[in-house]
Amino acid sequence: MTQEESTESEKPAKSNLIVLDMAGTTVADGGLVERAFERAAEHLGVEPGSADHAAKLQYVRDTMGESKISVFRHLFGTEELARRANSAFEEAYGGLVDGGLVAPLPGARETIEELRADGRTVVLTTGFARVTQDAILDALGWRDLADLTLCPADAGGRGRPFPDMVLAAFLRTGAVADVRHTVVAGDTAYDMLSGSRAGAGIVAGVLTGAHDRAALTANGATHVLASIAGLPALLAQESGA
Structure with a gap:
């Protein structure tokens, strides 16, 4: 192996599968x-x-x-x-x-667009039923924003804190060969548990929703961000870009 090949092999693998929660993480539902x-x-x-x-x-x-x-x-x-x-x-x-009472959290749409432009696959997940998830996507004009959307029924019926939706995203997209190259982001302790139980390499908590830093960290967060808008910078830092 040449020195160049050795250096290349030592570079951290890119986290190409990004699994994002909706309400509280990318979507503000105002209670x-x-x-x-x-x-x-x-x-x-x-x-x-x-x-x-x-x-x-x-x-x-x-x-x-x-x-x-x-x-x-x-x-x-x-x-x-x-x-x-x-x-x-x-x-x-x-x-x-x-009634128009949902809105994207600041920077959420731009973050998803940036992640996809960088070649990453983005999956939006929720604990709601499909009919409610679709209503939110339609209200925001987000039908085509992500590569895939999942609700518990799409992953066998078990929602968070089970890892099923993250693993369904892994299996259905084929975006990464190793689940450790998956990134999970959410605003609740159950998001963190779901990501860590699935084996995601990065489990990022955000402070725009239900739970605080202590709850997120105690339940498996590897990082805590002020908002989802900070995720691209975190991923760039992790990959050494």
Whole structure:
């Protein structure tokens, strides 16, 4: 092996698969998850202002990033009630989205465009059902922004904190040969757990959503950024560019 070949082989492999969360990471929803949950809970007879309502709402806050149907299974106990709650939630959230109450976080679109222009594959993931994810993408004009979009149903039904959506992105895109060359970014502890359990080499937390630096770091973040707009610079630094 020549010295030039040796130097080339020592360069870090480029992280070409980027898996990004939506709400709180690339999309600002302005508390719509909580508002939609409150409508869903009321639909199932949970009295607003009651101790039960407060406890359930706190659980929703604590589990931001998790598949919503999983949250409702925990809160309401039976599959029938969970599905009723989830349907009411999706309908309420969709109505809020249609009302123009979602927006891209500053620099999010530009970041995705920059990553793709640099030859990286970008996948957008969510804990919402496909119908809600599509409503958000349509509201933002993001249908063709990423290479692929995934919801829990696209990965066998298990959402975060399971690694399934990250691994589905790895398998379906073929963007990298080694899962360690995958980058996962999100705003919740469950995003961090999902990325670390999948074996991603970079698991970046962002401070624009549900959880703080301590929660992100405690659950597997390798880096914490002020916002997703800082991701291209981080990747350039990691690759030695």
